[in-house]
Amino acid sequence: MRAGRYSFIALVLAASVAVSRLAAADTPAAPVAWQAWSPEVFAQAKRENKFVLLDLQAVWCHWCHVMEETTYRDPAVGRLLASRYIAVRVDQDSRPDLANRYEDYGWPATVIYGPDGRELVKRQGYLPPKEMAGLLQAVIDDPTPGPSVRPEPAVTAATATVLGDERRAALLRTWSEGYDDKAGGWGFSHKFLDWDSVELAMRLAGRGDETAARRARATLRLQHRLLDPVWGGVYQYSAGGDWNEPHFEKLAQMQAENLRIYAQAYARWQDPADWEMLRALRLYLRGFLTTRDGVVQASQDADLVPGEHSAGYYALDDDGRRARGIPRIDPHVYARENGWVIAAVCQFAATTGQATYRTEAERAARWVLAHRALPGGGFRHDEHDAAGPYLGDTLAMGRAFLALHQLTQDRAWLDHAAAAAEFLAAHFGRGAEAGFASSDTTVNAFPAPRPQFDENVGVARFGTALAEVTGRAEFRAMAATALRWLLAPGQTDGRGFYVAGLLLAEEEARTDPIHIAIVGRRDDPVAQAMFAAALRVPEAHKLVEWWDRRDGPAPRGEDIYPVLDHAAAFLCANGACSSPIPDAAALTARLAKVK
Numbered sequence: 001m002r003a004g005r006y007s008f009i010a011l012v013l014a015a016s017v018a019v020s021r022l023a024a025a026d027t028p029a030a031p032v033a034w035q036a037w038s039p040e041v042f043a044q045a046k047r048e049n050k051f052v053l054l055d056l057q058a059v060w061c062h063w064c065h066v067m068e069e070t071t072y073r074d075p076a077v078g079r080l081l082a083s084r085y086i087a088v089r090v091d092q093d094s095r096p097d098l099a100n101r102y103e104d105y106g107w108p109a110t111v112i113y114g115p116d117g118r119e120l121v122k123r124q125g126y127l128p129p130k131e132m133a134g135l136l137q138a139v140i141d142d143p144t145p146g147p148s149v150r151p152e153p154a155v156t157a158a159t160a161t162v163l164g165d166e167r168r169a170a171l172l173r174t175w176s177e178g179y180d181d182k183a184g185g186w187g188f189s190h191k192f193l194d195w196d197s198v199e200l201a202m203r204l205a206g207r208g209d210e211t212a213a214r215r216a217r218a219t220l221r222l223q224h225r226l227l228d229p230v231w232g233g234v235y236q237y238s239a240g241g242d243w244n245e246p247h248f249e250k251l252a253q254m255q256a257e258n259l260r261i262y263a264q265a266y267a268r269w270q271d272p273a274d275w276e277m278l279r280a281l282r283l284y285l286r287g288f289l290t291t292r293d294g295v296v297q298a299s300q301d302a303d304l305v306p307g308e309h310s311a312g313y314y315a316l317d318d319d320g321r322r323a324r325g326i327p328r329i330d331p332h333v334y335a336r337e338n339g340w341v342i343a344a345v346c347q348f349a350a351t352t353g354q355a356t357y358r359t360e361a362e363r364a365a366r367w368v369l370a371h372r373a374l375p376g377g378g379f380r381h382d383e384h385d386a387a388g389p390y391l392g393d394t395l396a397m398g399r400a401f402l403a404l405h406q407l408t409q410d411r412a413w414l415d416h417a418a419a420a421a422e423f424l425a426a427h428f429g430r431g432a433e434a435g436f437a438s439s440d441t442t443v444n445a446f447p448a449p450r451p452q453f454d455e456n457v458g459v460a461r462f463g464t465a466l467a468e469v470t471g472r473a474e475f476r477a478m479a480a481t482a483l484r485w486l487l488a489p490g491q492t493d494g495r496g497f498y499v500a501g502l503l504l505a506e507e508e509a510r511t512d513p514i515h516i517a518i519v520g521r522r523d524d525p526v527a528q529a530m531f532a533a534a535l536r537v538p539e540a541h542k543l544v545e546w547w548d549r550r551d552g553p554a555p556r557g558e559d560i561y562p563v564l565d566h567a568a569a570f571l572c573a574n575g576a577c578s579s580p581i582p583d584a585a586a587l588t589a590r591l592a593k594v595k
Contacts, residue, residue, distance in 0.1 A: 032087050033087060036089075045086050050086050052088060053087050054089075056099070057092065057107055058249075059328075062309065065303055067127065069306065070307075071127055085136065092106060094332065096390040096439075097438045097447075109123070110132075156488055172503065174499060175499055180241075184243070185218075190238065191238040191243045192226065194500070195261045196457075196498070198261050230317060231284055231288065231321075232284035235254075236250070246314075248302040249300065250284070252298055252299060256341040259345070282348070298334055303327060304324060334382055336396045336397075339399060342364050346358070377420050377421075378423035379397050391427075391439065394427075395455060397420055398424065398462055401413045402462065407535065418470060424459065429478075435451035453491070453502075459479070460482040461479075461508060465513075468543045513542050515572040516544050517546075518530050518546040518567070518569050519569075526582075526583055527567035530567065566582070568582060
């Protein structure tokens with residue numbers, strides 16, 4: 001809002017007085033006439049000189065339900081919306097572009113636009129009726145951008161794709177300082193397993209960092225407090241700065257990333273508690289989120305009754321819960337969420353050696369290919385999308401295909417991964433120094449496509465790993481494009497410990513992976529055992545290849561292995577390899593020395 005006699009807060013308070021009188025009227029308000037997000041909404045707003053209110057909510061979100069039951073059923077709020085606003089409601093899971101744009105304000109997020117489409121107000125979380133009515137009236141009284149709306153900062157991309165020693169040390173310091181030594185875990189407000197932080201800590205632990213190992217293992221233990229003891233699966237987070245106030249929604253992403261990290265942890269430490277978590281995560285995924293087709297649905301609601309806190313419900317045993325009913329499961333099957341789960345199940349299969357998990361991952365990937373694929377290697381989000389495509393779906397599926405290729409050594413999965421990368425470059429690239437946008441840059445869209453930090457971390461890691469497997473320079477260039485945007489001045493400001501993913505991506509781009517090559521027949525038990533041992537290496541930055549000479553040329557055409565009359569493993573780097581390693585025990589011993 002304009003600077004003047006009143007601050008925006010004072011204006012809202014003054015408006016609250018006016019709407020209190022309005023609320024006292026006996027005339028009931030009609031239900032809010034929600035519309036879907038579309039260009040037509042903003043054309044109508046301009047034509048009718050109305051504001052647009054966006055309620056960006058999540059179908060699983062407790063406070064979104066509370067806001068629906070209280071704020072949006074309030075007569076004063078209803079009359080103000082009906083008189084001067086077009087009300088738009090969007091499930092943020094269905095629109096990754098909007099979710100990424102307003103991720104700092106939800107959920108629920110409330111955004112108000114002027115008739116010309118300018119953002120006027122952005123508010124985070126639950127707004128009670130009186131506060132919402134005051135806000136709506138204040139915007140009517142003074143329709144200029146408020147203090148929550150700041151100009152989008154200009155980004156000058158970095159010229160380098162690697163961190164200097166000083167900046168790397170500073171980011172590592174920031175990440176380390178984000179660990180809560182008192183309550184445990186990274187972060188001091190919401191408590192949950194931050195997968196990038198735990199993965200980075202495990203990588204450092206593998207190099208002998210005892211503090212990182214202690215913190216990773218402590219976080220893994222504390223996360224058990226967010227495990228549903230009856231049905232399995234993890235709740236989204238705990239509030240209040242400790243691990244004892246869980247928010248009970250269960251998101252597919254949380255299950256997937258926990259499964260992936262605990263599988264890495266179990267491969268590293270063989271802790272029975274980590275195995276128990278893996279068992280409970282899989283139990284929940286299979287029993288609640290997985291469809292008959294073998295793919296996962298998006299989430300399960302926090303509330304049995306929308307808006308009613310469910311702590312008492314989740315304290316019940318299985319019979320007690322089922323007697324009352326089961327919280328709603330969002331039936332949408334998104335490509336992105338399935339990509340996350342497929343990659344995690346691949347890690348689980350690699351750790352355990354269980355063929356069942358490999359079969360599950362391949363089945364899900366084939367379903368997504370059959371039902372969500374776009375021409376050219378990309379993916380839709382849902383069966384039918386209102387907009388898109390979105391970067392997250394193709395990125396998640398590309399990484400899933402790459403994980404499947406490593407697990408199975410089936411060239412078809414690598415071809416799908418490469419096609420996904422080519423689609424990313426064609427549809428989401430913003431130039432060599434501008435990163436990758438969340439939505440399609442080849443079409444006109446409102447709001448305009450822009451990059452998101454974590455997605456660009458994912459592109460960098462995917463491009464680097466794919467370049468290692470294929471030897472194709474364009475995939476390394478894709479990683480470099482993402483890194484130049486991520487390393488731009490100011491990009492990490494205010495992110496705190498959420499720089500762990502960048503630290504992982506930057507290191508992978510500038511260092512060689514652990515490269516393990518198995519040369520031998522696929523029906524040879526010795527070769528099979530060595531391949532299984534290679535897959536169990538807990539480090540994600542690795543390249544595992546199994547070449548059976550009967551299959552054709554060596555990977556990337558690098559026939560640098562001696563011809564032997566028996567299977568052998570090799571540790572390779574810079575175009576050269578170790579002497580032949582004869583069996584799985586010897587390979588495991590050699591790998592234990594690799595840092």
